[in-house]
Every structure is written in C-alpha cells, then in structure tokens.
Amino acid sequence: MxxxxxxxxxxxxxxxxxxxxxxGDNPLFRVAQYLxxxxxxxxxxxxxxxxxxxxxxxxLLNGSMTAVWFYGVPLLxxxxxxxxxxxxxxxxxxxxxxxxxxxxxxxxxxxxGAIIGTLLPQIRDTARPLTGGPEHIAGMVVLVVGTxxxxxxxxxxxxxxxxxxxxxxxxxxxxxxxxxxxxxxFFAGALQSYLSALVERVNFVLATVRGLFGA
Numbered sequence: 001m002x003x004x005x006x007x008x009x010x011x012x013x014x015x016x017x018x019x020x021x022x023x024g025d026n027p028l029f030r031v032a033q034y035l036x037x038x039x040x041x042x043x044x045x046x047x048x049x050x051x052x053x054x055x056x057x058x059x060l061l062n063g064s065m066t067a068v069w070f071y072g073v074p075l076l077x078x079x080x081x082x083x084x085x086x087x088x089x090x091x092x093x094x095x096x097x098x099x100x101x102x103x104x105x106x107x108x109x110x111x112x113g114a115i116i117g118t119l120l121p122q123i124r125d126t127a128r129p130l131t132g133g134p135e136h137i138a139g140m141v142v143l144v145v146g147t148x149x150x151x152x153x154x155x156x157x158x159x160x161x162x163x164x165x166x167x168x169x170x171x172x173x174x175x176x177x178x179x180x181x182x183x184x185x186f187f188a189g190a191l192q193s194y195l196s197a198l199v200e201r202v203n204f205v206l207a208t209v210r211g212l213f214g215a
Contacts, residue, residue, distance in 0.1 A: 012208040149175040
C-alpha cells in the first residue's frame with residue numbers, strides 16, 4: 001500500500017469523524033477536533049520559530065543596529081506584556097503601552113481599509129456620469145438610489161413630525177430592506193461555499209472507498 005493511499009485513508013477517516021457531528025457531540029468528533037487544534041498549534045509554533053523567533057535571535061546576536069531596531073523593539077514590547085499575563089499588579093500598567101500600539105495600529109488599518117477598499121470605490125461608482133446603453137444607465141440609477149436609501153437607514157436625528165423627517169423615515173425603511181437583501185446574498189454565498197466544501201469532502205471519501213475496493 002503506497003504512502004498516498006495511507007494519507008487518503010487517514011484523511012477520509014478524519015472527514016467522517018468530523019461529519020459525525022451531525023448526530024450530536026460524540027467522542028469521534030472530539031478526537032478529530034483535538035487533532036485539528038493540536039496540529040494547527042504545532043504548525044503555528046514551528047512556523048513562528050523558524051520564520052520569526054530564530055531569525056530574530058540570530059540577527060540580534062550579530063549585533064547590527066538594523067536588527068536591533070527591527071527585532072529588539074517588538075521584543076521589548078512583547079516583554080512588557082508579561083506582567084499582565086503573570087498577574088503582577090504593580091507592573092501591569094506596562095502592558096498598556098504595547099496594547100495601545102496594537103489597538104491603535106489595528107484601528108487605523110481597519111479604518112483605512114474600509115475607506116480605501118469600500119467607501120471610496122462606492123463614491124466613485126455612484127458619481128459616474130450616466131453614459132452608455134440603457135442597461136448601464138439603469139444599473140447606475142439603481143446603484144445611486146440604493147446607496148442613498150441604505151445610508152438613510154443610519155440617519156437617526158430626523159424629527160418624525162416634520163415632512164423631511166417622514167421622508168427620511170420612509171427612505172430608512174426601504175434602506176433596511178435593502179440591507180436585509182444584502183445580508184441574504186452574503187448568507188447565500190457563505191452557504192454555497194460550505195455546501196461546495198461538503199460536496200468536495202463527500203466526493204473525496206467516496207473516491208477513496210472506491211479506490212480501496214477497486215484495488
């Protein structure tokens with residue numbers, strides 16, 4: 001029996017163990033879950049050691065200033081987290097420094113990504129001139145109207161007694177339905193991806209079984 005056949009048998013068994021979750025929580029699923037978590041953590045540790053920790057330690061031992069700034073500063077920030085992990089109350093405030101940097105940089109990257117990747121392309125698409133064929137013009141009109149109605153659903157300061165407030169309230173109601181339709185498309189896309197993965201796994205198990213009986 002070749003090595004590929006043994007690997008396929010193990011993969012098929014693990015797939016069946018994971019799919020056994022449909023019958024409820026059982027020992028087979030737990031074993032597969034623990035194996036997956038353990039293998040993932042082991043792989044992450046090996047990758048971190050060979051690609052991050054070991055090169056950083058060797059670079060610091062060489063003593064170059066570039067390595068000191070490139071690896072020493074992150075190492076120092078990581079050391080500052082240790083008092084918070086060990087529960088040392090007197091020095092736990094030191095962990096606020098790297099945490100503030102992490103949250104600040106993460107928030108800046110998230111906001112920048114949202115503006116550059118979502119907001120600006122949406123503004124450019126809605127500001128295009130109405131040129132081209134009728135289908136292109138109709139699509140642009142639907143895009144602009146849908147964007148305005150969706151943004152109106154997040155406008156909460158209009159007074160419902162005024163005429164403009166009633167208009168905004170009606171537009172917000174339509175915008176809520178558009179958001180629900182968008183969420184429905186996202187959920188359908190995710191469900192399609194899950195079903196595609198399930199079909200691929202089932203076909204793999206069936207192909208492995210046919211290969212064993214055919215052999």
